[in-house]
Amino acid sequence: MGPGVILIATAVGSGEILxxxxxxxxxxxQFVWLILTALTCQYVLNTEFxxxxxxxxxxxxxGYVRLWRGFRWVFLAATILPWVWPGWATGGAQALQWLFGGEVRWIAAASLVIIGLLLSSTRLVYRALxxxxxxxxxxxxxxxxxxxxxxxxxxxxxxxAGGLARSPLPFPPDLALPTLLAALVFCGAGGTINLATSNWARDKGFGLAAHASKIVNPLTGATQATGTALFRLTAEPGQAALWRRWWALARREQQVTFLLGGAFGLTAPMLIAYAMVGEKGLGVGLDAVRAQAQQLGAQFxxxxxxxxxxxxxxxxxxxALGVLDHAARLAASLLAQPKERLEPEPxxxxxxxxxxxxxxWGLIAVGLVILLGFNVADPPALLTIAGALSGIVMFVYAALTLVLNIRMRRAMDRIEPALGGDNPFRMSWPRTLFLTVGVALYGALSIAVIQDALAKAAA
Structure with missing residues (x-):
């Protein structure tokens, strides 16, 4: 197993079922093409991370922070703001309510606390996750x-299969753009969750990350500060071959878990929904899912x-588990860097x-306030907010990944010219193409959502 298992478990969520x-x-x-394109773009992004x-x-x-220090705060905001809304916990709570009754907000609140305790009860967080x-x-x-x-x-x-022959354009006028963007973002993981693939690979010990420290429970007394030093592949004998093996393993792991598992996890709920209800206008939300469950009970x-x-x-x-872990993981790595450079033993x-x-626990506390203090427990509304914000984030980091790769490839060519074709940052043209498509796809939809929001605000 590897980071792809965590990613697919987090990815098969609101987009696929809701x-x-x-x-x-x-x-x-009619949106099959967009779905397949978005999933493939996310696979390429994941493997590039x-x-x-x-x-x-x-x-x-x-790496983004090395391009510009201000990206530390940009990505800190991008990590916290879209994911502070407890939409995933409320979705699970609503499903549990169908079976056991009770108030959704209290079930969701209990779920958040249980997730926090799970992640806090082990020495090595990645292993438990x-x-x-x-x-x-x-x-x-x-x-x-x-x-x-x-x-x-x-x-x-x-x-x-006939959907492959149909164009998704024009979009249905009654399908809100934020909902469509959220659905496309959650074709797979979405938002900064994809970025966490890199952090999970580090804690798994992939490649040169075997030399880096891992996130551990500070209550155990282990206070290792995950390093900010940049390791580098060299032209020493055997290093290039080792790199090729790691790169092949990383791609296969993502292909089996994220690409194949994600494709099945995405298409199966759609096929089930269509087979059971057809085009009957059940709406976009958990009511449609509950109708399917009731029909399954009646038939089987x-x-x-x-x-x-x-x-x-x-x-x-x-x-919800993956969202909380990834947000805390990314935020911690961004916040820790400047302090650990200045203070070797923080x-x-x-x-x-x-x-x-x-x-x-800060995210959990805010989620509890939203659920219990403001009594906000509408999963589709919360997830649409997260999805729309995350789509804009994906546009930004897809473009940055292209820039970072070019910068690192040139640096490696200059520092280790003997690597030649084994330069680890040398991308194939299909990968470059899909990254460019990702920039265009998420950029166009983000602009459309912003324009739609401004038009509604001005009306």
Whole structure:
């Protein structure tokens, strides 16, 4: 297992179970091209983030900060603002409410606290995160495969395949642009979650990250400060071959987990929704998901309805777990860098590990205030906010990744000219093309969403 397991568990979430099944039930499969393009662009982005970590041993956000120090605060805001809304916890809570009753906000609040305790109860955070996500996403994929086998017919597959021949343009006038952008962002992980692939690869020990420290529980007494030193591949014998093996492993891991697992996790709920309800206008939200669960119970028995609802809850809760961990992880790495350069032996809570736990529980506290203090517990509204903000972030970091790669490739050519074609930052033209497509896709949709918001504000 590797970071792809955590990523796919986090990725199979709101877009797959909340946005796209509802969109398909209302508008058909005309957005298949956009879905496949967005998923492929995210795969390329993920592997490029891991490439940087394999070759340097540090998270890719540290590379952005090396381009311009101000990016530290840009990405800190981008990490906190879209994800502070507890939409994933409320989605899981609403699914659990269908089975057990109770108030959504209190169930969601309890979920946040349980996630915090899980991440705080182990010495090595990454290991606990990977294990929990692997078990939950395994259950989810098994349930989706079972339901797909039971309800999806050949005619549904034919209709879905026909979507490949249809253009998504023009967009349906009654489909809000923020909703569409959120759905495209969550075709996979979305937003700064993709960036955390680099941090997870570091804590897994991929490539030169084997030399870097890992985030540990500061309560254990281990106060290691995850390094900010930039490691570098050299032209020494065997280094190039080692690099090629790591790069091949990183790509295969993402292909199996994120690309294939994500494609199945994305298409299965859409096929299930269409097979069960067709284009009946059930809306975009959890009401459509609940209708599917009730229909499964009527056709196959309560056991499948309960199993499906638990899978829906697990989908949202794995996303909530990944969202909280990634936000705390990125924020800690951004906040720790300047302090650890000036203070070689910072105090326990000023290391990256200490800051991780402070940010984690800070996010949980804010989520509790939103849920209990302001009584905001509407998953689609909260997730649309997060998705629209994250789409703008993806436009920014897709462009920055191109710039960073060019800068690092030129630097390596200058410092280690003997590497030649084994320069770890030398991208193939298809990768460059997909990164460029990602910049254009997320940029165009972000501009459209901003224009739409300004027009509504002026009206």
């Amino acid at each position: 946005f796209w099944p509802g969109i398909v039930a209302n508008y058909g499969f 891991v490439r940087y970590t394999l070759a340097t041993g540090e998270p890719v956000v540290a 990977e294990t929990a996500q692997a078990w939950m996403i395994g259950y989810v994929l098994v349930v989706l495969a079972l339901v797909t086998a039971l309800v999806v017919r050949p005619d549904t597959l034919a209709v879905a 028995g309560a056991w499948l309805q309960v199993g499906f609802v638990i899978a829906v809850a697990a989908i949202f809760l794995t996303s 105090g326990r809570w000023r290391t990256e590990s200490g800051l991780y736990f402070l940010v984690l």
